[in-house]
Amino acid sequence: xxxxxxxxxxxxxxxxxxxxxxxxxxxxxxxxxxxxxxxxxxxxxxxxxxxxxxxxxxxxxxxxxxxxxxxxxxxxxxxxxxxxxxxxxxxxxxxxxxxxxxxxxxxxxxxxxxxxxxxxxxxxxxxxxxxxxxxxxxxxxxxxxxxxxxxxxxxxxxxxxxxxxxxxxxxxxxxxxxxxxxxxxxxxxxxxxxxxxxxxxxxxxxxxxxxxxxxxxxxxxxxxxxxxxxxxxxxxxxxxxxxxxxxxxxxxxxxxxxxxxxxxxxxxxxxxxxxxxxxxxxxxxxxxxxxxxxxxxxxxxxxxxxxxxxxxxxxxxxxxxxxxxxxxxxxxxxxxxxxxxxxxxxxxxxxxxxxxxxxxxx
Numbered sequence: 001x002x003x004x005x006x007x008x009x010x011x012x013x014x015x016x017x018x019x020x021x022x023x024x025x026x027x028x029x030x031x032x033x034x035x036x037x038x039x040x041x042x043x044x045x046x047x048x049x050x051x052x053x054x055x056x057x058x059x060x061x062x063x064x065x066x067x068x069x070x071x072x073x074x075x076x077x078x079x080x081x082x083x084x085x086x087x088x089x090x091x092x093x094x095x096x097x098x099x100x101x102x103x104x105x106x107x108x109x110x111x112x113x114x115x116x117x118x119x120x121x122x123x124x125x126x127x128x129x130x131x132x133x134x135x136x137x138x139x140x141x142x143x144x145x146x147x148x149x150x151x152x153x154x155x156x157x158x159x160x161x162x163x164x165x166x167x168x169x170x171x172x173x174x175x176x177x178x179x180x181x182x183x184x185x186x187x188x189x190x191x192x193x194x195x196x197x198x199x200x201x202x203x204x205x206x207x208x209x210x211x212x213x214x215x216x217x218x219x220x221x222x223x224x225x226x227x228x229x230x231x232x233x234x235x236x237x238x239x240x241x242x243x244x245x246x247x248x249x250x251x252x253x254x255x256x257x258x259x260x261x262x263x264x265x266x267x268x269x270x271x272x273x274x275x276x277x278x279x280x281x282x283x284x285x286x287x288x289x290x291x292x293x294x295x296x297x298x299x300x301x302x303x304x305x306x307x308x309x310x311x312x313x314x315x316x317x318x319x320x321x322x323x324x325x326x327x328x329x330x331x332x333x334x335x336x337x338x339x340x341x342x343x344x345x346x347x348x349x350x351x352x353x354x355x356x357x358x359x360x361x362x
Contacts, residue, residue, distance in 0.1 A: 006168045008175050016171040023171075023179045030149045037152035040126055043139045043358040045351070046153035048146025050166060050183045052176045053257030053280050055159035056193040056337070058103045058311065059224065061143050063337040065111055067348055068139055072355065073115070075137035077125045078104045078144060080118030082281045088128045091116040097314040102281060103143065105314040122151045139355055146186075147178055155354050158187035160211070162195045162221075163260060167210045184211065189218045189350065194261055195340060197223045204341070220347050221340040224261060226333055229307065232316065233327030241333075246270040249299035253292060253308040253330075255282030255315075262333075266307070272300055284315045289322050296329060306330040 029035040045064065049055040061076060068074050080089065080101035089100055093112070097105040100118045108116040115137055119125030122145050130136055142153060160166050166184065169175040184190060192207055204221065213219055231237035244250060248271040254262060255278035266273050276295055278288070296306055306329050308316070313332050317323060323330075339347050 006164055006175070008170045010174060012174040013170070016174040019173070020171045020180060027149070027179070027183075035149070037149055038123055039152045039154075040130065040140070042130065042137065043155070043355045044126070044142060044151065044153045045139065045155045045157065045354075046142040046145045046148075046151070047157045047159065048142075048144050049159045049161075050146060050177055050179050050181070051161060051164060051169065052172065052178055054164065054176075055161045056222075056224065057144055057159060058106060059335050059337050060157070060159060060191065060193070060222070061141055062107065062110065064141055064351065065107070065114055067351060068355065069111065069114060071352075072138035072359070073136075074139050074141060075115035075117060075129050076104065076107055076141045076143060077122060077129065078116075078118050078142075079120045079122070080104055081144070082283065083118060085118075086120075088117065088119040088125055090128075091118075096318055098283075098318070102311050102314040106310050109314065110310075122148045126151065138359055146183075154358055155189070155351075156187045157189045157191060158184055159191050159193050160184070161258065162192045162207065163258070165207070165210055167212075185214065185217075187217060189220065189347075191220045191222050193222050193337075194258070195221045195223045197338075197340070199223075199340060218347075218350060220343055222337050223340060224335045225338045226265060226335055229331035229333050231328060232308075232313065232330035232332055233323050239331060241265065241269065244269045244271050244305065245303075248272070248303040248305070250274070251276060251292070251296050251299060251304075251306045253306055253312060254278070255284075255312050256280055256309055262309070274299065282312075282315075284312075284319070286319075289319060289326075293326060304329065307333055310334055 030037060047057055047061055065074060083101040084098045091100050091108040104116050104118055117125055117129060126140060146158060166181050169177050171177045190211060190213060208219060226241055228238045228240050250266055250271050250273045252262060252266060252273060252275045257280040259277050310332055
């Protein structure tokens with residue numbers, strides 16, 4: 001197993017201790033009933049983490065959408081991080097990433113028939129969805145709501161980045177944990193994400209021991225598979241990663257929390273790879289577009305490509321004139337989740353059994 005040392009800012013431990021006291025107090029108030037959690041008469045699946053970013057929530061939400069969309073009416077509810085609106089917003093074909101956030105926009109763009117909504121108050125958001133009459137969803141997927149204890153989800157799926165294992169991390173701000181590691185024990189399902197596809201049996205055992213889950217908790221391992229890239233200005237124009245050859249030049253453009261796998265995949269192409277990485281959820285501006293073109297033009301002559309993520313694309317498409325003029329050079333790299341140890345059927349069955357049983361009860 002590759003060694004990914006977890007960087008801890010030890011001088012910030014005193015602030016982490018204070019932060020931890022606040023989190024523990026809040027969780028205890030929910031535990032004793034001073035703060036109330038609310039249940040709902042439909043299956044509610046929460047997908048989240050206890051690490052600040054970088055666990056692959058959106059691809060796993062999309063996996064659940066693919067699994068459920070042909071059987072049930074689904075709604076995806078997110079807070080819409082960094083959006084410029086407030087309150088409940090129901091996505092339609094007129095919204096942009098600025099209205100609902102980049103990840104909800106990505107999901108709505110890929111699955112136009114799926115209901116996508118945002119609301120920082122998840123309880124109010126769920127109630128608005130359930131009041132939609134004949135459009136009321138059968139299943140609600142909560143995106144990034146593991147710490148939103150006001151909603152008592154029927155199924156909690158906790159994602160843990162295999163490259164930054166939570167048992168070696170520390171609370172914010174010294175580390176990246178939003179809550180103590182014991183929070184993992186609220187999960188019904190834990191998925192170690194971004195695992196190497198060739199993970200060895202001993203590494204599976206090491207990670208299983210590190211997570212130290214209860215017997216009734218389900219543990220899965222997943223990895224990312226990269227699909228064929230498509231051109232930003234022409235989705236019918238596609239290209240495999242393996243179509244990039246030694247001597248070609250690639251500008252990797254990304255504003256996501258963890259770029260390690262992206263860089264690793266393109267490092268294997270033997271192309272001339274240059275990176276332009278922005279902070280997570282970066283909001284692109286005109287000066288960024290000028291910089292992208294400048295960096296692209298400085299690449300060696302020959303076959304040159306800008307490769308970016310679907311998440312970044314949700315904001316780049318707002319600059320329609322730029323896409324029309326320069327988008328032919330930009331390729332979008334979709335990712336999909338794949339479960340390891342031949343556990344896809346086991347995971348799918350667990351989800352479908354939960355939804356089927358609780359839909360009948362509802």
